[in-house]
Amino acid sequence: MVEYAIGVDIGGTTVKLGLFDMQGMLIDKWEIPTRTEDRGIHILPDIVESINCISKKKDIGWDSIKGIGIGVPGPVLNKSTVNKCANLGWDIVNVREIMQKLTGVSNIVVENDANVAALGELWKGDCGSCSNAVMITIGTGVGGGVILNGEIISGQFGAAGELGHLQINPAETQPCTCGKFGHLQQYASATGIVSVAVKKLAESNQSSELRKKESITAKDIFDAAKAGDKISVETVKSAANMIARTMAFISAIIDPELYLIGGGVSKAGDFLINEIRDQFRKNAFFASENARIEPAVLGNDAGIYGAVKMIL
Amino acid sequence: MVEYAIGVDIGGTTVKLGLFDMQGMLIDKWEIPTRTEDRGIHILPDIVESINCISKKKDIGWDSIKGIGIGVPGPVLNKSTVNKCANLGWDIVNVREIMQKLTGVSNIVVENDANVAALGELWKGDCGSCSNAVMITIGTGVGGGVILNGEIISGQFGAAGELGHLQINPAETQPCTCGKFGHLQQYASATGIVSVAVKKLAESNQSSELRKKESITAKDIFDAAKAGDKISVETVKSAANMIARTMAFISAIIDPELYLIGGGVSKAGDFLINEIRDQFRKNAFFASENARIEPAVLGNDAGIYGAVKMIL
Numbered sequence: 001m002v003e004y005a006i007g008v009d010i011g012g013t014t015v016k017l018g019l020f021d022m023q024g025m026l027i028d029k030w031e032i033p034t035r036t037e038d039r040g041i042h043i044l045p046d047i048v049e050s051i052n053c054i055s056k057k058k059d060i061g062w063d064s065i066k067g068i069g070i071g072v073p074g075p076v077l078n079k080s081t082v083n084k085c086a087n088l089g090w091d092i093v094n095v096r097e098i099m100q101k102l103t104g105v106s107n108i109v110v111e112n113d114a115n116v117a118a119l120g121e122l123w124k125g126d127c128g129s130c131s132n133a134v135m136i137t138i139g140t141g142v143g144g145g146v147i148l149n150g151e152i153i154s155g156q157f158g159a160a161g162e163l164g165h166l167q168i169n170p171a172e173t174q175p176c177t178c179g180k181f182g183h184l185q186q187y188a189s190a191t192g193i194v195s196v197a198v199k200k201l202a203e204s205n206q207s208s209e210l211r212k213k214e215s216i217t218a219k220d221i222f223d224a225a226k227a228g229d230k231i232s233v234e235t236v237k238s239a240a241n242m243i244a245r246t247m248a249f250i251s252a253i254i255d256p257e258l259y260l261i262g263g264g265v266s267k268a269g270d271f272l273i274n275e276i277r278d279q280f281r282k283n284a285f286f287a288s289e290n291a292r293i294e295p296a297v298l299g300n301d302a303g304i305y306g307a308v309k310m311i312l
Numbered sequence: 313m314v315e316y317a318i319g320v321d322i323g324g325t326t327v328k329l330g331l332f333d334m335q336g337m338l339i340d341k342w343e344i345p346t347r348t349e350d351r352g353i354h355i356l357p358d359i360v361e362s363i364n365c366i367s368k369k370k371d372i373g374w375d376s377i378k379g380i381g382i383g384v385p386g387p388v389l390n391k392s393t394v395n396k397c398a399n400l401g402w403d404i405v406n407v408r409e410i411m412q413k414l415t416g417v418s419n420i421v422v423e424n425d426a427n428v429a430a431l432g433e434l435w436k437g438d439c440g441s442c443s444n445a446v447m448i449t450i451g452t453g454v455g456g457g458v459i460l461n462g463e464i465i466s467g468q469f470g471a472a473g474e475l476g477h478l479q480i481n482p483a484e485t486q487p488c489t490c491g492k493f494g495h496l497q498q499y500a501s502a503t504g505i506v507s508v509a510v511k512k513l514a515e516s517n518q519s520s521e522l523r524k525k526e527s528i529t530a531k532d533i534f535d536a537a538k539a540g541d542k543i544s545v546e547t548v549k550s551a552a553n554m555i556a557r558t559m560a561f562i563s564a565i566i567d568p569e570l571y572l573i574g575g576g577v578s579k580a581g582d583f584l585i586n587e588i589r590d591q592f593r594k595n596a597f598f599a600s601e602n603a604r605i606e607p608a609v610l611g612n613d614a615g616i617y618g619a620v621k622m623i624l
Contacts, residue, residue, distance in 0.1 A: 075599050083599070132468055134565075146566060148465060155567020156444055159599035166564040167557065167595055178598060245479065249561045252478040253446075254458060255467025283479055286490060287387050287395070287471035 001064050005311055006051055008070045009113060009303025010034065012087035015047055018304035019054060022066065024123075024312055028054065029304060040089035048102045067107035067311030070095060071116035071303045075158030079109050079310075083158055109310040113303055115152045115161055117296075118145025120306030121260050126297045133258040134250055135296060136163055136243060138265035141177070142185040142192075148254065152310070164189065166249070168242050184246055188239040190218035190265050197221050197235040206231055222268035236268075237275055244279030251288035262296030269295075316372055317623055318363055318380045321425060321615025322346060324399035327359055330616035331366060334378065336435075336624055340366065341616060352401035360414045379419035379623030382407060383428035383615045387470030391421050391622075395470055421622040425615055427464045427473055429608075430457025432618030433572050438609045445570040446562055447608060448475055448555060450577035453489070454497040454504075460566065464622070476501065478561070480554045496558055500551040502530040502577050509533050509547040518543055534580035548580075549587055556591030563600035574608030581607075 004027070007018040011034060018029040032050045035042040055062065072095065074085030080096035082088075095110045111119075118135035121127065131150040137143040144163030146153040153160045164185035165178055172182030186192050194216055201210060208231040209224040210216050224232035247259055259280075261273055277293050284291070298305060316339070319330040323346060330341040344362050347354040367374065384407065386397030392408035394400075407422045423431075430447035433439065443462040449455040456475030458465040465472045476497035477490055484494030498504050506528055513522060520543040521536040522528050536544035559571055571592075573585055589605050596603070610617060 144565075148460060149463075151461075153460060153566055155563075155600070156569035156603065157567055157599045159563065159597055160565065160567040162564045162567070162597050162599070165597040166561055170557065170595075180595075180597070245482065249478055250565055251467075251471065252474045253456075253472065253562055253565055254465050255469055255472040255474070257468035283482075283492075285471055285474050285477040285492070287469045287474070288467070291468065 003064050003066045004060060005066055005308050006068045007304035007306070007308030008047055008068060009116065009307055010043065010047075010070065010072045010088065011113070012036070012073060015043070015050075016300060016304050017047070017050060018301075018308060019058075020308045020312075022312065024308065026305075028058075029301070030054065034088065036087070036089045038089075039091070043088060044095065044098050044102060048099070051103075062104055065103070065105055067109070068099060068103065068105055069116070069307035069310040070099070070108065070110045071113035071307045072110060073113045075162075076110050076112050076154065077158045079111060079154070082110070107311050111152055111154065111307075111310060112145075112158065112161065114143030115145040115154065116306035116310070117262065117302040118147050118161070118260065118306065119152055119309050120302035120304070121262065121296050121298055122147055122150070123309045124298060124305045125260070125302070127258055127260070127294065130258050132254075132256045133260060134161075134247075134254075134256045135260040135262055136247070137263035137296075138189060138243070138261065139263035140190055142189045143263070146254070148256075163246060166246055168246060184242055187242045193218045193221055193235060193239050193265070196238060197231060200231050200235060204231070208232065218265055219268075222271065226271055236272060240272055240275035241279050244276050245283050247276070247280050247291075247293075248283035248285070251284050251291060255288050256291060258292045258294065260294055260296045262302065266295055313376050315376050315378045317378055317620050319616035319618070319620030320359055320380060320382045321428065321619055322355065322359075322382065322384045322400065323425070324348070324385060327355070327362075328612060328616050329359070329362060330613075330620060331370075332620045334624065336620065338617075340370075341613070342366065346400065348399070348401045350401075351403070352405075355400060356407065356410050356414060360411070363415070374416055377415070377417055379421070380411060380415065380417055381428070381619035381622040382411070382420065382422045383425035383619045384422060385425045387474075388422050388424050388466065389470045391423060391466070394422070419623050423464055423466065423619075423622060424457075424470065424473065426455030427457040427466065428618035428622070429574065429614035430459050430473075430572065430618065431464055431621050432614035432616070433574065433608050433610055434459055434462075435621045436610060436617045437572070437614070439570055439572070439606065442570050444566075444568045445572060446473075446559075446566075446568050447572040447574055448559070449575035449608075450501060450555070450573065451575035452502055454501045455575070458566070460568075475558060478558055480558060496554055499554045505530045505533055505547060505551050505577070508550060509543060512543050512547060516543070520544065530577055531580075534583065538583055548584060552584055552587035553591050556588050557595050559588070559592050559603075559605075560595035560597070560600075563596050563603060567600050568603060570604045570606065572606055572608045574614065578607055
């Protein structure tokens with residue numbers, strides 16, 4: 001009997017799924033909408049229904065599915081229970097138990113999505129052989145995944161890799177989404193970068209391409225920065241500085257070999273990543289200055305790869 | 313044949329040694345001076361001679377010594393090679409290889425001393441069952457040890473746990489001993505606390521017990537703080553704040569269950585540790601707020617315990 005494994009990456013808008021063989025080769029991938037209504041109770045049954053559907057099409061029985069790995073956008077305890085996930089409408093949900101009941105598959109592993117993406121990149125990305133790395137995902141918020149000795153570090157309270165909530169500016173008076181102050185994602189996420197630029201525009205009379213826009217996106221700021229727009233350049237440099245300082249903290253604590261920069265904002269490309277590299281060398285303790293800093297390459301597929309890696 | 317293991321903790325002034333049975337029971341402990349002259353070439357032969365001496369006294373042959381664990385005050389690569397250690401006069405020294413040649417013992421493991429002390433505290437200290445912890449050692453400098461899943465995290469460049477060199481104040485203009493700026497140990501080590509107090513005294517006319525001293529020690533500052541001396545209280549609070557913020561960074565990255573506060577300065581006791589606890593709760597991401605914060609209990613013995621644990 002041929003055996004299979006499923007990788008699932010649950011996001012706030014879509015759920016990405018991948019069917020793999022037990023050697024980790026991707027056979028098929030697809031996605032379904034995430035139904036967050038009714039406090040998200042449809043999400044897991046929808047996933048099972050969707051796996052069912054593809055299995056029938058491919059004539060794969062549930063008994064030949066040997067494991068399901070799942071990434072979720074919230075803190076996860078014991079590779080099983082999600083401890084609140086506002087994006088999905090979930091409070092405390094034992095995802096492993098529910099999925100075991102719905103599928104009859106016993107080998108189910110659940111992890112935070114940023115941790116899972118980091119594992120996916122290390123496994124199938126472009127990192128060479130590396131088992132100690134930190135991935136920083138810069139999107140609407142800032143997330144992180146920490147891999148040491150090839151294993152995800154989840155943390156005692158499921159909060160390892162919560163880099164977006166690292167307090168980079170104790171003097172901040174505006175709150176982060178979590179209610180505390182001066183967190184990295186207030187400055188370096190897509191929304192943070194926009195806030196910083198808007199504040200800079202309000203505080204000066206400097207001419208800027210950004211003033212011509214009705215509403216500003218992070219992409220506008222990166223485009224203008226590349227064209228030399230001064231306020232945009234300052235905004236990107238400030239974001240890069242905060243990310244680099246965060247990486248210097250990480251190096252003084254766990255000293256990884258590699259940093260991966262992923263997420264939508266990382267698509268700004270060399271301009272951001274080179275600035276991060278420069279600032280990291282300036283800020284890191286000398287022994288760690290030569291850690292590699294690379295862009296993530298798998299994009300949206302990192303999640304399904306990392307998810308399935310957990311159960312292979 | 314009864315079998316034995318040796319734990320060695322090499323410090324800048326003395327080398328501490330422990331003779332253990334293979335169940336990890338301490339049979340005897342002793343210390344010898346660290347001879348740092350001649351670029352430290354006598355240190356390892358002195359250790360071997362000392363083990364030889366005690367072995368003869370106890371009628372233990374070298375063939376019944378099954379392993380030697382060694383802690384050194386510098387970054388260590390591959391549990392073998394010290395990458396510069398100014399305190400011992402060492403440049404790059406392959407401690408494992410030299411000790412294997414000098415003793416004929418093959419099972420030799422070398423690690424950074426702060427990492428080793430953390431392992432010792434987790435094993436024989438007062439932590440209960442815990443395998444994810446960070447120890448912060450506040451002495452002349454600030455050191456740290458990171459234990460995840462019961463194993464020391466050494467880092468790619470041997471720099472994991474270098475908490476003293478975490479850049480807590482990017483605005484600092486005075487350099488750290490390492491040449492970079494605004495590092496934790498500039499404010500929170502014994503020397504750092506004294507510098508901060510001296511600066512505060514110079515910048516104000518506030519009366520203070522400290523002004524009566526010819527030269528000020530960290531102990532003077534803690535004693536005066538307990539008695540309510542305002543400048544001393546501010547100095548201790550500022551050190552506690554920087555340590556607590558560092559711990560909040562650590563929690564956002566690896567989210568440990570437990571923090572242990574050790575080193576000479578930690579003997580200031582409840583006053584410091586309670587202030588650290590308060591400030592940590594204020595600064596940490598909500599999920600990690602309840603991490604335990606406890607004083608280390610083994611004192612100078614943590615090193616020999618942790619060292620021997622590595623080879624048992």
